[in-house]
Amino acid sequence: MPSISVLLHRLWHYLREICGENDYARCCAQASARGEEPPTPETFYLAELRRKYSNPTRCC
Amino acid sequence: MSIGKRLVWILLALAGALAMGVIATSRGEPINAVWLIVAAGCLYALGYRFYSRFIAYRILELNDRRATPAERLEDGRDFVLTNKWVVFGHHFAAIAGPGPLIGPILAAQFGYLPGTLWIVIGGVLGGAVQDFVTLFCSLRRNGKSLGQMAKDEISELGGYAALFGVLFIIIIVIAVVALVVVNALKSSPWGVFTIAATIPIALLMGIYLRNIRPGRVLEASLLGFLLVMGAVIGGRAVAASALLAPYFTYGAPALAWMIIAYGFAASVLPVWLLLAPRDYLSTFVKLGTILLLALGILAAHPQMLLPPLTRFTDGTGPIFAGKIFPFCFITIACGAISGFHSLIASGTTPKLLRKESQARLVGYGGMLMESFVAVMAMVAASVLPPGVYFAVNSPAGVVGVAPEKAAATISAWGFPVTAQQMTQLARQIGEQTLFNRTGGAPSLAVGMAHIFSRVLGSGALEAIWYHFAIMFEALFILTLLDAGTRAGRFLLQDLLGHFWKPLGRTSWYPSAVLSSALIVGAWGYFLYQGVIDPLGGINSLWPLFGISNQLLATIALSVCTTILLKMGKARWSWVTLAPLAWLVAVTMTASVEKIGHPDPRIGFLAHARLLSGRIATQSIPAAQVVETQRLIFNDRLDAALTAVFAALVLVIVIESARHCWLYALRRKEPSLHEAPAELSRISA
Numbered sequence: 001m002p003s004i005s006v007l008l009h010r011l012w013h014y015l016r017e018i019c020g021e022n023d024y025a026r027c028c029a030q031a032s033a034r035g036e037e038p039p040t041p042e043t044f045y046l047a048e049l050r051r052k053y054s055n056p057t058r059c060c
Numbered sequence: 061m062s063i064g065k066r067l068v069w070i071l072l073a074l075a076g077a078l079a080m081g082v083i084a085t086s087r088g089e090p091i092n093a094v095w096l097i098v099a100a101g102c103l104y105a106l107g108y109r110f111y112s113r114f115i116a117y118r119i120l121e122l123n124d125r126r127a128t129p130a131e132r133l134e135d136g137r138d139f140v141l142t143n144k145w146v147v148f149g150h151h152f153a154a155i156a157g158p159g160p161l162i163g164p165i166l167a168a169q170f171g172y173l174p175g176t177l178w179i180v181i182g183g184v185l186g187g188a189v190q191d192f193v194t195l196f197c198s199l200r201r202n203g204k205s206l207g208q209m210a211k212d213e214i215s216e217l218g219g220y221a222a223l224f225g226v227l228f229i230i231i232i233v234i235a236v237v238a239l240v241v242v243n244a245l246k247s248s249p250w251g252v253f254t255i256a257a258t259i260p261i262a263l264l265m266g267i268y269l270r271n272i273r274p275g276r277v278l279e280a281s282l283l284g285f286l287l288v289m290g291a292v293i294g295g296r297a298v299a300a301s302a303l304l305a306p307y308f309t310y311g312a313p314a315l316a317w318m319i320i321a322y323g324f325a326a327s328v329l330p331v332w333l334l335l336a337p338r339d340y341l342s343t344f345v346k347l348g349t350i351l352l353l354a355l356g357i358l359a360a361h362p363q364m365l366l367p368p369l370t371r372f373t374d375g376t377g378p379i380f381a382g383k384i385f386p387f388c389f390i391t392i393a394c395g396a397i398s399g400f401h402s403l404i405a406s407g408t409t410p411k412l413l414r415k416e417s418q419a420r421l422v423g424y425g426g427m428l429m430e431s432f433v434a435v436m437a438m439v440a441a442s443v444l445p446p447g448v449y450f451a452v453n454s455p456a457g458v459v460g461v462a463p464e465k466a467a468a469t470i471s472a473w474g475f476p477v478t479a480q481q482m483t484q485l486a487r488q489i490g491e492q493t494l495f496n497r498t499g500g501a502p503s504l505a506v507g508m509a510h511i512f513s514r515v516l517g518s519g520a521l522e523a524i525w526y527h528f529a530i531m532f533e534a535l536f537i538l539t540l541l542d543a544g545t546r547a548g549r550f551l552l553q554d555l556l557g558h559f560w561k562p563l564g565r566t567s568w569y570p571s572a573v574l575s576s577a578l579i580v581g582a583w584g585y586f587l588y589q590g591v592i593d594p595l596g597g598i599n600s601l602w603p604l605f606g607i608s609n610q611l612l613a614t615i616a617l618s619v620c621t622t623i624l625l626k627m628g629k630a631r632w633s634w635v636t637l638a639p640l641a642w643l644v645a646v647t648m649t650a651s652v653e654k655i656g657h658p659d660p661r662i663g664f665l666a667h668a669r670l671l672s673g674r675i676a677t678q679s680i681p682a683a684q685v686v687e688t689q690r691l692i693f694n695d696r697l698d699a700a701l702t703a704v705f706a707a708l709v710l711v712i713v714i715e716s717a718r719h720c721w722l723y724a725l726r727r728k729e730p731s732l733h734e735a736p737a738e739l740s741r742i743s744a
Contacts, residue, residue: 018149019277019340023140030136041274048275049331051137054550054566055205055407056226058339058536058543059400060159060233060393060609 020048069109076102083176083368090363093439096172097357100180100435104428107184112192112424119624119632120196122416127740129202130412139203141742142412144421150412151426153343154404155191156350158237158501158537159394159609160434165500166602167391168441168449169377173368174388176438182389182396183431186639190613191401192423193620193636198406199419200734206406206612209619212733213626214716221712222615223551228705229400229608230548231579234323235586236605237537239597242315242587243499244534249308250299250490250527252315255534256308257291258338259322265337277340284341288535292527296490312591319541320584326542327549327576335542342536349532353436356511364442366449371474378454379498380599381661386650389642390606395434397639399612401427414742440507447477448485448494452503455596456496466495490523498596501537505529548579589694592687599661600698603654607705610647614640614709618716625720626730644713651706655699664702668695 002010016022024044031038039047061069079099082091116122133139142150167175197213198204204212207226211219245251264287265280273279298304310318326334375383380391394400405423413419441449450470451459459466463479470477486494489509494502509525550566552575557564563571586604590597617640624633657663660670671692674680680688722728 014145014149015278017143017146019281021275021277024275026140027136042270045270045275046332048137049336052408053331053335053543053546056230056400056403056544056547057154057408058540059155059157059398059404060229060237060540060605 023048069106072102072105076106083173086368090365092361093357093364093443094361096176096364096435096439100176100432103180103184104432107188108425108428111184112188112420115189115192115424115635116417116420119629119635120193122196122419124415124417125740126416127738127742128199128413128416129410129735130414131740131742132735132738133202133411139411141414144414144418147409147412147418148422148426151404151409151422152429153347154408155394155398155401155426156346156430156433157394157400157540158240158533159398159400160430161437161504161533162237162240162500163392163395163606164434164438165441165504166379166453166598167388168366168438169370169372169379169453170384170388171367171369171373172364172438172442174373174384175392176435178388178392179396179431179434179438182392182639183428183434186642187395187397187401187431188424188427189635189639190397190399190616190620191405191427192419193624194402194616195405195410195419195423196416197620197623198410199413199416202735203408203411204406206402206616206619209406209623209733210615210712213619213622214712214719218615218618218712218715221708221715222612223555225399225608225612225615225705225708225712226403227548227551227555228701228708229605229612230544230551231582232586232601232605232608232701233400234541234544234548234583235590236598236601238316238319238323238541238583238587239590239601240499240501241319241534241537242312242591243497243596243598244501244505244530245310245315246312246497247309247492248299248530249305250295250523251530251534252308252310253295253298253304254288254291254527254531255538257294258288258341258531258535258538259334261287261291262334262338262341265341266333269337269340270332280337281340281344284337285344288341288345288531289528292531293524295527296523299490313588316584316587316591319538320580320587322538323541323545323584324576324580327545327580328573331546335539335546338535338542339539342539345532346536349529350433350436353440353508353511354432356508356515357436357439360511360514362439362443362511362514364439365445366442367446370446375659375662378450378458379596380602381659382603382650382653382657386646386653387603389646390603390610390650392434393606393609393613395431395437397610397613397643398430399609399614399616401430402612402616415740437504440504440511442507443510444503444507445477446475447471448482448506449503450475451477451482452494452497452506453500454496455498455594455599457594457596459496461496463493463495488522489526491526496596498598500598501530501533504533545576545579545583549575552579593691593694595661600664600695603650604698604701604705607647607650607654607702610643611705611709614643614647615712617643618712622716622720623732625723626732630724640713644709647709648706651702651709654702655706664695664699668692668699671695 028038079095082095130139130141207222210222265284268280459469467479508529509522512525513522590601617636620636660667723730
C-alpha cells in the first residue's frame with residue numbers, strides 16, 4: 001500500500017494535471033522536439049484560454 | 061466471474077432492492093436519508109458494472125487496439141493523450157452545473173419519491189447511456205460536434221435543428237439560472253456583497269494568472285478561495301451596518317439589470333481577465349462543496365421530513381403547475397438526462413481519451429456521479445420541514461406577500477408553518493426574509509446549512525453556512541452565464557458570418573460587441589420577463605428550459621440510434637431508442653400542455669386569455685394595463701417558443717426515422733462517417 005506522502009504527491013500531481021499546469025512544460029518539450037521556439041508562458045496561457053472558451057465548456 | 065465476486069454483486073443488488081423498497085413503500089413517518097444514498101449507490105454500481113459493460117462490449121464493441129483521435133491526431137493543443145482520471149475530472153466539472161442541484165429541489169414539491177426514482181432510473185438507463193454513446197460516436201469521428209454528427213449521419217436538416225437547438229438552450233438556460241440568482245439575492249445585502257466581491261477577486265486572479273505567475277492556476281485559485289471566504293464572513297458585518305447595507309440591498313428588477321450588464325461585460329472583456337479565473341475558482345468551490353455535502357449527509361444521516369408524495373401530484377403545485385407526468389421529467393433534466401451533456405461529450409472530452417474503453421468510465425461514470433449530486437440535492441430539500449420548504453419556494457402570486465397570509469395558505473395545504481417560525485429561521489441565517497424565494501437556491505442553501513451545522517454541532521455557524529452555500533451556487537451559476545454567453549456569441553457569429561463575412565470573425569471587435577449584445581439581449585429579455593412575472597418566473601421559464609434541454613437530448617439520442625442502426629446493431633438499438641421514445645413522449649406532452657392547457661397556471665395561451673379578459677372587463681387598475689399587456693405578449697412569446705422546440709423535436713425524430721426506414725428497406729445504403737481505423741501504438 002502506498003505511503004501517505006506518495007498519495008499526497010499523486011494528489012498534487014493530479015491537481016496540477018487537471019488544472020493544466022503541466023501543459024506548458026509539455027508544449028515546450030514538443031516544440032523543442034520539432035526544433036521550434038517554444039511560446040512564452042503568457043502567450044501559451046492566453047492561447048489555451050482562447051481555445052478552451054470558444055465552445056460550450058460548462059453545462060447547465 | 062468468481063463465486064466471491066458474484067456473491068458481492070448479489071448482496072449489492074439485495075441491498076439496493078431493500079433500500080428502494082423502503083423508499084417506495086414508506087408512508088406516514090419520515091425515513092432516513094441514508095436509504096436514498098444506499099439505493100442510489102447500489103443501483104449506480106449495478107448499472108455501471110453490468111449495463112454499461114453490456115453496452116460497451118456487446119453493442120459498441122469498444123476496441124483498445126484502435127487508436128483514439130488523441131493518439132492519431134495528437135497536436136498538444138486540441139488532441140492530447142490524457143490520463144483517464146484527469147479526463148474524468150474535466151468531464152465531470154464541465155457537466156456538473158446548477159441543474160442537478162436546482163431541478164430536484166423544485167420537483168420536491170411532488171414529494172421526494174417521483175424525483176428520486178426519475179433521477180436514479182433515468183440516470184442509469186437514459187442519461188448515462190446518452191452521454192456514453194454520444195462520446196463513443198464522437199470518439200470514432202475525430203471528436204466531431206453533435207451538430208456535425210447530426211448533419212453527417214442524419215441529414216443537413218438534422219444538423220440545422222441541432223444548431224438552433226443549441227442556441228435556444230443557451231439562451232433559455234442562462235435566463236433561468238440568472239433568475240435563480242436574482243431570487244436568491246433579492247433583499248439580501250450579505251449575499252449581494254459576497255457575490256459582488258467575487259468580481260474584483262476574479263479580476264485580481266486574472267491579472268495574477270496572466271502577468272504575475274502565468275498559468276499557476278492552483279496558487280491563484282487558493283488565493284481567490286481565501287478572499288471569497290473572507291467576503292462570505294465579512295458579509296455579515298456589511299449586512300449589519302446601517303451605512304453599508306443599503307448599498308447592497310436591491311430588489312429583483314435592479315438585480316436583473318445588474319446581471320445583464322455583468323453578462324455583457326464578461327462576454328466582451330478578454331477571457332483571461334474575468335471568465336477564466338472565475339471558472340477556476342467556481343470549479344474548485346463546486347467540487348469541494350459537493351464532496352462536503354456528500355460527507356455531511358453521511359455524517360448527519362438526517363431524517364427526510366418531506367413526505368414521499370404530496371397533494372401537488374394533482375398538478376396544482378405552487379412552485380410550478382402541472383402533474384408528475386410530464387412535468388417532473390422536464391423539471392429534473394440534469395441529474396437524470398440532460399441534452400446539454402451531449403455537447404460536452406462531443407466537444408473536448410473525445411479528443412483527450414487514450415483508449416476507447418475509457419469512454420465507459422468518463423461518459424457513463426461521469427453521468428452517474430452527476431445523478432448522485434441530484435440525489436443529494438433532493439436530500440437537502442427533503443430534510444427541511446415541508447412548511448418551510450413551501451414557504452421559501454412559493455411565489456407571492458400564489459401565497460400572497462404578507463408573511464401571515466402566506467403561512468396561513470401553506471398551513472391550509474397541510475404543511476404547518478408560522479410567520480414567526482420563518483422570521484426566526486431568517487434571523488438565524490442572517491436574512492431579512494425567506495418568503496417567496498422561488499428558484500431552489502435559497503431552500504438548497506437552507507438545507508445545506510442545516511446539514512453542515514448539524515455535523516459541526518453549532519447553530520451559530522448556520523448563517524455562515526447559508527451564505528457559503530449561496531455563494532457556491534451563485535458563483536458557478538454566474539460562471540455558466542459567462543461561459544454560455546461567450547459560447548452563444550461564437551455560435552451566433554458563425555451564423556451571422558453566412559450573411560456578411562466580417563461578422564463571422566470572432567476577433568473583430570464590432571462583431572463581438574454586436575453578437576454579445578444580441579445574446580445578452582435575448583436571455584436578458586427572458587430573465588426580466590421572469591422577474592416581473594407575478595407567478596415567480598420559474599413557473600414559465602423552468603419548463604421552457606426543461607423542454608429545450610430534452611430537445612437537445614432527443615437530437616443526441618436520434619443521432620446515436622441512427623448510428624447504431626448503421627453499425628448493423630438494429631437489434632440492440634432499444635438501448636437508445638427506449639430513452640428517446642420516453643423523451644419524445646415527455647417533451648411533446650409538456651409542449652402541448654404548456655401551449656394549450658386550459659388551466660392558466662399551466663397553459664401560456666390560457667394565461668394570456670385570462671389577462672386579456674381582465675383588461676376587457678376593466679378588473680385591472682388602469683395603471684397596470686401596460687404591464688399586463690406586456691405579460692400577455694410574454695405568454696404568447698413563450699407559447700411560440702415552445703412550439704418551435706416541439707417542431708424541432710419532430711423534425712429531428714422524423715428525419716432520423718425516415719433514414720432508418722430507408723436503411724431497413726434497403727432503399728438506401730447506410731454509410732458511417734467514422735474516421736478510418738488505425739492500430740494503436742499504446743499498450744493497454
